[in-house]
Amino acid sequence: MIISPGDATNMNFLKRLSLSLLVMLPVSLSRAQAAPVKLNLFFYKQEIREALKEMAVAFSKKNPDIQIETEMVPNDSLTVLKSRLASGAAPDIMQLQAYSNVAEFAAAGYLLDLSGEAVVKKVIPNAMDSVNFKGKVYALPMDFGAIGILYNKDLFKKHGLAAPATYRELQIVANKLNAAGITPFAGLLKANWSSGHFFAMLHSTMTGSSEKTLTWVQKMDSGQSSWGEGIDTRKFFSIADFYKGNMAKGAVEWDWNEQQAAFATGKAAMMVQGLWSYLPAIKTNPQLNVGFVPFPASNKADEVKFFADVDSTFAISATASKPKTEAAKKFFNWLATKEGIKMWTEKCQLAPTFKDASVKEMPEPFRDLMSHVNKHGSYPWEFAMYPVAVWEDATKNGAQGYFFGKTTPEQFIKSFDFAWQKAAAAKGKK
């Protein structure tokens, strides 16, 4: 499970429980009625809660015979979704993380095959890998996510610093910030997902290209490779050390709130985060002037690219009734219209995946991202391709353990390879 800001606070635990209870009620009631068709849309991105509701209303205005009820489960959404699926009460439309989650639910037969749909052809071709399972399309890629360095432009300007384009420049920037008494990185180590993102980002970047990553993943699946193959592991861990070494001393206790607060108030000048944290940061401090650059893991500027890929997708349940399936497809088609895209980019503020979408109206970091990716390309989100246990346990907990000084590089590599072997063996049995 990839986490956007939802994971940030444990408060969501109870909210999640009560929410799911509350929402089950209308779902079961809705069956009795014939018209209008009511769709249940299950999603996990809490930052678009209001915006998605507005989109549902706008869609219903165009299609009065269809109503969409949005249901958000921000934290551990997969836990809730799995139990819903197992009990036979699948939501009609599900927001799923690209790659592994789509593949896993498709393999279990829960998702409707969308291969022939017209709306699929409107998506940028290289986004389609993320929703492909055995040659068929099982979901609609919806937004591009990117993880990189969000930096405080005003603070950089004040200390005469430029956005780092290489690893060496990053080191120099960090040292100058340290000397000025500013924490270079607002860390987030208390929750394991951010450490996991950092490790996957660095690994993907150092592997060098999408093709190499895909080959590596295939080789891992067949048990012929290791985490360290194709990258300079010593350099990898020295960059990880540099990252940890430039956080505040108590960073092992920092969770989402502490990280956002430190960055938004200018106590720390940079944070390695997904672009999804831009909106919360701006909400905390509207005066904040933020730039977005890729994390440079290399001293060659042309090797520095964004760690960006399809983040969320929408899928239709295979067990939804005929009229509901048709209604859901209508909604997907509407998402690709001018109106749909406009609302998606402006209200939800997520980078779109449709061919003719424009990002002109979006805030600067998004434009930074899109122009950089269009010019230089990107590195794929390899963690989304890991088997679930490898990502959830070996990578997230392993990376966090490394930053806490509990796991050595050797232990990390060993447990990563071991977890992948175990997952591949389990897949082979079925």
Added chain:
Amino acid sequence: MFRSKKTKALTFAVFLAPALLCYSLFFVYPLIQGVRYSFTDWNGIVPEVPISFDKAEFEERILPRLAKTDQAALIRVYALDAEGVYKRENLDPKTMAGLKSIFNSIGITPIKFIGLDNYREMFNSTLDPRFLPSFATKKVFDKKEALPAQISAPHSKGLLKSRLGSEERMLLDSVYSVDGGGRRLQEEYREVTLFNLLYGYSSLDFDEIEAELEQLKQMAAEHRSEQQAFARIDGIKTLAAQNAEDREAVRSILSRYYKVFCTKELLDQYLVENDYRFGVIGFTLFFTLFNVILANLLALVLALILDQKLRMSSLLRSIFFLPNILSLVIVAFVWSFIFNRILPSLTGIEVWLGSSRLAPYLVVFVAVWQGCGYLMIIYLAGLQSIPRNLREASSIDGASPLKRFVHVTLPLMAPAITICLFWSMANSLKTFDIVFALVGNSSYVTDTTPIVLDIYFDAFNRNRFGYATAKAIFLCGIIVFLTGIQLYFMKKRETQL
């Protein structure tokens, strides 16, 4: 009172039979199911009632093997669609259960039985290294970090002096000056200082320098002598291209870097303390032991105090009970705030919940604080049910307050003690929410994972339903075993007294 057979039968039918039915429906049946799942490798995702079948498979391989009524049940649910696939829609739980047993009868299931493998894996520390306790050394300093600005007096005395060789002592003395009982890092060996000095020489080829620094770090890890390192520094090509003055200066910077690397290795290696990791089982038992003892002791003391005729006693009772009615999430929120913000600024110790040394105790502390009010109420009730004349009689007989407590109050409170111990032990063994809310995602690295949290992660993060169920069954066994022993002895004592 005389009761006819008829009344007895009626009582059974009205009260006991429904209770027994519910008991078997909501406890016995799930338990049996649980035991069954614990022998499987189910991942929790693949449905037990398949969503679609190929036409040929459905018509040729499945239908012929079923009885007429079962066939009809299947055909009611699965419909052939335009693409030649038999598909089902969302089902209600009853139909689902019916189909499940039909499919099970002909061996169609995503669930594979793997015998005792799950139970074996639990107790195999290579397969699941976090479950059992293990011994390890804990580092005080990690070489990933910058050298600490200060070494505290006990660390520099106790740990360093005993094990260092003379060369290592000399290295330490040159990098750290003695400052009172502890030591202080010399300004010229701060990495930030060195870095800024080095990057001041813009004519250097930094690609080469950085590669050389990595080499030096490696040499330090291999404990090469300083001479070897200096020889390596002298061989750097970009140094030869500098003028004599700069060359000397950079050489001095690099040699100081080497000393810093060596010092880091030294501290990383010697600043350690022998330690063990609780593991999941260890922490669960640790938490149970301390939570049971401390919460009950504190509750008993509070109850004894509040049983006195104090003016404010009812107000005080409410105050001590208050933490119990707060939602655990609020409790965790409040305490996280205290541990993250208030205590660091008061004490100067920066890391509380993030430290594996402190976190287990802090978790117990919060649990005791939160739970003892409830126990206190039970003890108070126990105290107040003791007839006053017994205590008065013993005081007339000349018993001291202590003797009165040990020989009169305590024995008469035995039922309350039994209940409290039983309740707090069973609850501590299956604690989840307080730890989840307090340390949540860092519970593995801070060694504070109770078994229920581990089960939760296994089932929902790692998609291992079968394995998680096996752990849950194991936990159920532990709870029955421990509370059984405890009840047996307590009951025995109760009757003796």
